[in-house]
Amino acid sequence: MLSKFLMSVLGLLIICSSFSQFSFAISPGEINEATVSIEYRNVTVYAPAVAHTDDGYIGVTSTITVTIQNNGSGRVFVDTLPLTQIDMQGSARLAVKVASALVKNDDRCEINPSEYDFFFVIRTSAPIIGGPSAGAIMTTAITSLLQNWTMDNKTMMTGMINPDGSIGPVGGILQKVDAAYYVGAARFLIPKGQGEYTETITETISENGWTQITTRQVLRNVSDYALENYGIEVIEVEDINDALLYFTGWNFPLIESNASITTEDYIDSMKPLATSLLNDSIESYENASESFDNTEIPNRYPYYYKNQVTDFLNNAEEALIESEDWFDQELYYTSTSKSFQSLINSHFVIYSCEYFNAEDKEGYISTLLNEAEELNTNKSNLVKNVEINGTISLQCVGAAQKRASDAESHLSDAHSSYQNGDFLTTLYDIAYANQRSNSIEWWIGISSYFNDSGEIDEGELENLAEGYIEDAQQAVVYSDVILEEMGKSSSYLTDAENILEAARDDKEKGYPAAALFEALEALAKANLALELADGITEDKIDRYRERASSSISESRTRGIEPVLAVSYYEYAQSLVNESSTDAAMFYFKYSGLIPGVLSFTGTFGGQSSRYIGIPEINISPWNQGIFRYKEYLILFAVIGGLGGLCAGVAIGLLPSAYRGRKEKSNKNLVPISMNDHYIKKINDEYFSEDQIPRSIKDYYKKTK
Helix, strand or coil, X not given: CHHHHHHHHHHHHHHHHCHHHCCCCCCCCCCCHHHCCCCEEEEEEEEEEEEEECXXXXXXXXXXXXXXXXXXXXXXXXXXXXXXXXXXXXXXXXXXXXXXXXXXXXXXXXCCHHHCEEEEEEEECCCEEXXXXXXXXXXHHHHHHHHCCCCCCCEEEXXXXXXXXXXXXXXXXXXXXXXXXXXXXXEEEEECCCCEEEEXXXXXXXXXXXXXXXXXXXXXXXXXXXHHHHCCEEEEECEHHHHHHHHHCCCCCCCCCCCCCCCHHHHHHHHHHHHHHHHHHHHHHHHHXXXXXXXXXXCECCECHHHHHHHHHHHHHHHHHHHHHHHHCCCHHHHHHHHHHHHHHHHHXXXXXXXXXXXXXXXXXXXXXXXXXXXXXXXXXXXXXXXCCCHHHHHHHHHHHHHHHHHHHHHHHHHHHHHCCCHHHHHHHHHHHHHHHHHHHHHHHHHHHCCCCCCCCHHHHHHHHHHHHHHHHHHHXXXXXXXXXHCCCCHHHHHHHHHHHHHHHHHHCCCHHHHHHHHHHHHHXXXXXXXXXXXXXXXXXXXXXXXXXXXXXXXXXXXXXXXXXXXXXXXXXXXXXXXXHHHHHHHHHXXXXXXXXXXXXXXXXXXXXXXXXXXXXXXXXXXXHHHHHHHHHHHHHHHHHHHHHHHHHHHHXXXXXXCCCCCCCCCCCCCCCHHHHHHHHXXXXXXXXXXXXXXXXXXXXXXX
């Protein structure tokens, strides 16, 4: 035995002595571990999800292991198995953005999130539906890791994450409650406003030989369902701050502000514009009325042109009166919106009168169309060349770019109508396009009333726009899936798809700021498709209003004036007064999301990761990297070899009864807490693709 041991040692020494003669091909570049200190934190959380099986939709649980590592640059890495129906990478990226924005504004934390990399490992036992529904729990996990807060392992959560930190709606809540029970959850957090669900009750009545089957809708409470069936407490949470309190016992201090939404700077910027537009509207309406009175417009079957033009003249007058009313109430953005409507209608009346007075009617329209295109080209070139320096110019240029794009779209429609001989529609599109083109300079000029804050470069803006387009796409797909499951449809979803398409087009046309805010509009619409699936209530309106107000106040405490958010908040309030609650909900929602996006600008993208890419340098392999220490490697190899042989001898002398011994587990044990389930999952193999269970019962049979 001893002779064999000595021969082994001798052989190892011979190998080590010839080690330096081997030739290895290595990639150029190096990572010097001796001078780099890498620290990381991680946490594993559960995300309830919905899986589509042969037995229908069921609740399953996914494990999400989140790791943060220093010496990074804000990059996000996601690994999922099996693949989800909707890509979770977008949700993970947005979760990092929201968490990082919260942490960067917290004086208690000295960590800079942009110096960390973020890793998400998602594992589940079945193909799941919906990456966005895990957004809120991922945001909570990232925030807790950055703040070094401990998370409660008996609390679970479902909900999308929005850019302003609010928690968006999800589907399949009852199935997710079922899944939460089987991993030992005692508390389940759901999005605010989703505490009730509708159950269809089928009743069979037999009387006098007749059988009648009836169905009716009954409103149920999610909290009652969870408590009565599983003893789980269900709590509605509105934003990440609420969720953090239940998960960690910590949250971020709320900054309350009693200041008015419309500040003096905002009024100073909007009042001159509102005044100018109101005066233009008055003059244009007077000119339109005079032209109408002095023009013979045909009004006979089948084309009652005079009636149509009369309607537009009346609409111009009505919008003008509303503009004056809102101006007197000092709601200047709303006043400008009404003036804009009045101007379009008045100019349409003027163009129509000139058309009917013209000898060459088609020539008149052709000339008018060419002039409108020239105006739009000049204004569009202007906004494309405006430099975006900070958050104020981002908002103003974004609004201006959107108006340039709208004008181009209406000019395209005007060409189509002209080719089809629909001349009145052509005139309306020209009137709309001209007013949109003229408003481009208005919005560019508004930025001069504010001090720009933050730094935004062109590359960052492009990435930000692309990121939100992807986020909006996820929200649209997710809402479509859930609404289909609920057997419902929504006009909000159709609007979201159209706006999202416009965002993509504008990004390609060189309007990245417009694309960014359009993507945010699409995201708001997609959320509303789910949030308002059961209708609009006063409670929802108040909640959206309060959320928008809070977001605007928080933005100002960070030194960012959300001029667009304030404008849309004001407009939403006017719509509530007009009982246009549907539109008001959207503008409150959109207004609340804008400040969240502004807080992300200038946060990421400054530093390159030390692990992304290898520099091209010429080196000698045996004098670089780990091979600089080849003498130490030989010594360590000898010591390691001796240690390994000794350990092998010792193991060989152990009684055979101890070899291969395994601790048996109780196959009938159901984990009593989420922590127990974590430990169980670590020791278990995840299902291969051909072993994926088809029902939740099969799932728990396989895991026992």
